[in-house]
Amino acid sequence: MILVYDSLTGNTRRFAERVGGALGLPVMPLAHYPGGDALLLTYTFGQGEVPGSTQRFLAQHAPQVRGVVSSGSYHWGTNFGRAGRRIAENWGIPLVAIINKAGSQADLERVQQWIVGQS
Template identity: 50%
Template sequence: MHLVFDSLTGNVRRLAHRIAARAAGMDVQDVRSGWIGDPFLLLTYTFHRGDVPESTRAFLRGAGRGLRGVVASGSYHWGTNFARAADVIAAEHAVPIIAKVNKGGTDADVALILAWLASATAPNPTNLQTVTFTGGTHGTLD
């Protein structure tokens, strides 16, 4: 499983590298640097009032077949549009939302994502379409 991220401010990039540091052998790639292979977990941000970044959309147009789950970052001050990119991508690609994180996420968010990755990469993974991790304590690292 690969981690693929799209980051505007650096929050999502830092989150992807925190996850990779705790998951031995996990490749990390920016959506702008090309394709490294299937399958992958996408970590992206939410732009403006709930939009999926165009750079994320462009990447998924070419590599969407390998998408297994999505994590989106946002800011709580957007209310119902908080991390809405996850909702949009999950609906368009029929994959689970693994987490919605506030800005760069918390240690609890990292643990939750790592738990999903462990399940998804197990020899006999659970039905990933129905496994959705939500909740946890959210905070900011900024």
């Protein structure tokens, strides 16, 4: 599995790199995605929106995306990590996790377990 990320502030990239490093999986930004089974890691923009760059990626590659992790900040309340829920609803991609900023150790373990379960 390839971990592809869309990151505005670096939080999603850092989390993707931690997951990929722990499992020995390739990690890359959306623009470098070569195809194949992927876990999408993205951020939540504005008032709970899916970033435009993530939407364009999904328009081309949604069938290859096996799951999504979205990041956000707790201070957004009900919009916290909402991009992941929207992707799950609109593209039918399983929501693996919603993480606060660059994620916690528990988030890392949860996502790793999900990936291992996909093998």
